[in-house]
Amino acid sequence: MNNILIIGAGRSSSALISYTLNKAKELGWFVTVADANPDLAVKKVGDHPNGRGTWLDVMKVNDRRELIERADVVVSLLPAHLHLEVAHDCIKLKKHLITASYVSKELYRLGDAARDRELIFMGEMGLDPGIDHMSAMQKINNIKAEGGELTAFRSYTGGLIAPESDNNPWHYKFTWNPRNVVLAGQGTAQYLENGKFKYIPYHRLFKEHRPVQIQGMGEYEAYANRDSLLYKDVYGLSNIPNILRGTLRHKGFCDAWNALLDIGLTNASYPIMDSEKITYHEFMEAFTSNQAGTSVKEKIAILLGERPNSPVMKKLEWLGLFRKKRINLPNATPALILEHLLLEKWALKEEDKDMIIMQHEFEYKLNKEKKLLTSTLVLKGRDSLDTAMARLVGLPLGIFVRLVMQGKITSTGVNIPVMEEVYEPVLEELKEYDVEFVEKEEVIG
């Protein structure tokens, strides 16, 4: 095996491409990077002798198959809904496939076909999902091997702005997909507490945030993810009485985001009439009804149950929601108008550094003691291109490519990285890139 195909040269590809090119020289690989924008692919490969950038319209079946045919391992960084086409080709042409996306039901259905052909299709091999699975599984299996009985697993991840680049009252900038941030949490969050199922509907999700102490960083806040129960069985925690996955934000963020949600600004289901003509001030006015108050700002404060100069109201005002400036977006939903505004206000500056925090908390009983193991990863980016996010998505992908290329993976079929032969070498090698969890163990009862 010596040919790697990476499909997609966008934002999340840099760390993966440079990792594989570095290894390519040493291990005699050739790396092809294909993108609908060939300039982007060519630029990312540079003049590296072991790589080339090329054009690919992934919907052109013959072009796609020709590239896949020549590869041994394919990494798809395409939008999640496009993986399936590539996966079918990989079955047909007998190629391994790696992605950082959630594994869909449709992809899982290819498991037998992949196994029959002795292929590994590895999904959720990035940061979240990805490093979260691997780092949690390592601790869970260690605790079990010691004879410990897990009683609680809580896991929090946040894609944040580093303190040195944090200069707005929201303490937040877009370091990843803005649309996902605007629509985050829609549905109902479900988790387990003291053996009982718990539900938080979307309209209360951000109001019901909880404080989380991050080792070495201080207090943050978290809102519950929708999928806390999803990995319970996969992680081997079928009978655990407490399980919660959450998203981390800076203190004060959730209350202010709750205000945007409560007004109705995160709704993507209907267009605002005349949205190309009206101002942000009129947009806000459209959500007020019979509140007292003379100004739109006062009415919104009353609607939210906030004092006019509360920290929440100051954050709304800072966004420019009460300005008489035209929105200038035709046929836009409230969520699209909000996204458009935030893209400007929460833009990462060139020199800005992002910061990823991931913290797992494991409570377990061992030898009649109750213990708490806290395992924390904090990583900052270098600037707005070389982000911690891109590194933490790209490096696990790259390392796993290496493991497959070197024949070190025996698993076959459709998988996520919860097996020792994957998480041990990946987590070990990540340390070389300053990606290391800090641990603290306490006796709590």
Next chain:
Amino acid sequence: MNNILIIGAGRSSSALISYTLNKAKELGWFVTVADANPDLAVKKVGDHPNGRGTWLDVMKVNDRRELIERADVVVSLLPAHLHLEVAHDCIKLKKHLITASYVSKELYRLGDAARDRELIFMGEMGLDPGIDHMSAMQKINNIKAEGGELTAFRSYTGGLIAPESDNNPWHYKFTWNPRNVVLAGQGTAQYLENGKFKYIPYHRLFKEHRPVQIQGMGEYEAYANRDSLLYKDVYGLSNIPNILRGTLRHKGFCDAWNALLDIGLTNASYPIMDSEKITYHEFMEAFTSNQAGTSVKEKIAILLGERPNSPVMKKLEWLGLFRKKRINLPNATPALILEHLLLEKWALKEEDKDMIIMQHEFEYKLNKEKKLLTSTLVLKGRDSLDTAMARLVGLPLGIFVRLVMQGKITSTGVNIPVMEEVYEPVLEELKEYDVEFVEKEEVIG
């Protein structure tokens, strides 16, 4: 023409069937009532010489067509999604069709075909939609004919319990489809105020109720319907600056319903785990998270921002939401569990009387005066079978059947009852059945 086919002999059919049978004797008609439950159809027709009840499984195409073939006018009381099959048969077999349901886009598409065959397909010919259209159009056209310029149209309808049968703290019982009551308002309410579009998202809809003075009845409260803008053009009010349609409830209802919504009990999108095993008390507990408070009731009060003995909390308690009684419903969504509980608590007793209130408010300028015309209908049922709701849905259908049978309708195609040749005779004849709007006109500026 002398044959009428009524498909459906359920709850809403009684007034229609007795009206048409009464007229049948006088006018020489024959009325066939068909239902999947033939006993129901036979019972509703009784031993009337001009009618018969029969069995029909509406999905059996040949049986359905055979019945339709023999009719001149078909009234479909089927669930809304089944009208379309019947409508296609009516096109093919050249029969008029009448329903009380909202006209779907698919049904509107049959307009040209119906017109070509000189057929009338009349939808929205019940109470709401139905009487609301007719009574509003009559006043709007009168005001315009006088030279008045309409500046506001507000219309409120409520299916309520009559004061003499009102004996619970919610002042509400189910007089119509319980599921529609539980899911009411989901989406975003849109209306016009002072020429500006207004939006109320579902999670604030019941909190933002407004008081409405009902002539002769006192103060009620209303929440905005989703569809206020839908009939603006159809009613000839394209440039009106204020338009609002709302649903009427007894004072105090909306705040308490808002509490159910806020907890998450009106959500029909996911099942509650182990819903067959848990109690209502555990069901409530599942929606609490990190609220202070020792009991589940206290936590819920805090979640809602209510004092523990507030009128809202008393209404929740009266429903039995904090009782340790098993729910006993497998795989149920929160909304289904709530519906199941309310079906017991809000059941109409045999002797209970329902009450329909419909009130239109028209503001208009005429001769430099600003006027307000209030037009109000209040009708009570006789008992739990002969309800005001059934009469107000069935009588307009019946009267319109008569008009069509007697050749008095010239309109063709797919319609709703906004034309004078329909609303004048229907509203006039409704008075014989004590269905009469009371009017008040005031100079307000």
